[in-house]
Amino acid sequence: MTLYAVQKFLYELNRTPALQTAYEEDRHAVLEPFDLSEEETSALVEPDIGKLFHLGVNGQILMHFAAFHQIEWQDYLQRMRDGIANYGPVREGVYAMTTGLDDVVAPVQQSSEGSAS
């Protein structure tokens, strides 16, 4: 029942395709070996990106988890903001939020051109 356990699960999930498949089949079952609270389990099953950010999950771990769930970038940022609005400031860790809830930090300039690769 610690941030460490939440992040350890996400670390394993992010880098292990077989675990990703198992997670898609039965989310509760893959979480069983990890010492998680009901709040943490619920956030990982839903997934509740805002709650996970509020709990203090490192953004580099959370970002990959959001990408795995096909959550678009701007939606990912908004879900974290919503998490702070709904649950309060980040509880621990170094990935806190420093801007205001309604600040526009990185405006998007859409272009019709392709990607870099």
Place this chain on the structure above:
Amino acid sequence: MSLVFAGVCSHAPGITGRAHMADPDVRDRFYDAFRQMGDDLRAARPDAVVIIAAEHFANFFMNNMPSFAIGMANSYEGPIEDPGWLGIGRRQVPGNRDISQRFITEVMKGSDIAYAEEWKFDHGIMVPLNFLTPDYDIPVIPVNINCQGPPLAPLERAWAFGESMRGACEAMPERIAIIGTGGISHWPATPDSGKINEEWDLEFMDRWCRNDKAALLDDDSYNDLKVYADAGQGGFEIRTYLTVSAAAGGAQGVVHFCEPIPIFAVSCTVATYDLATV
């Protein structure tokens, strides 16, 4: 000596993954500078490219977190991220176990490090390679400095690590290039993503170009609390940049590009040392 190229560049995943969201003018000028760095790198004819990244939990976690680690394999897979999200397809990237092993053995004479015979590349290495060696035809020696999970190695130890790598280059017959990636100020993967302290970035790059050890390691400017306040948790990645400074042994640097692109979350940066100035 056999250090034939030294430089630094950004590695933010948005550079490739969110290319379509950026101002095309500044984005394309940045891409041009990035690709020019690749041309210059290949013109130096390195036998291996050391890529110093601050990896992001692709390989190492807080159950056993090395401050410094070097890869030792004949090939590596990447990116670990969803290829569509990153805008870079998954592939095998060539390494060279023999060169890595001899490099590691020499580095160990000056620095205590971990080595890894397995290593999955994330954006910290894949984004730079996408521009620098797009044909993936030069063996890579991946290096990681822990910039994510505090406690972090002091800047002085990162400097010493760079000096150890310089010593390793001098002891080896191969031609070695060293690239540091990451930074500079940024608040990545948070709601603050896109916040950039441009003035802080330019000040740091001025110190980097002068290769001023005292200024780069200045505790009043760059202790972890100050960096966190001024440059965000992403600012901890200055370790990769100043490690290259130490490896370059007093060479003077040139910034080829350093401009904020908020949707990429950083001051996008390309800079190299002129090794002829040593």
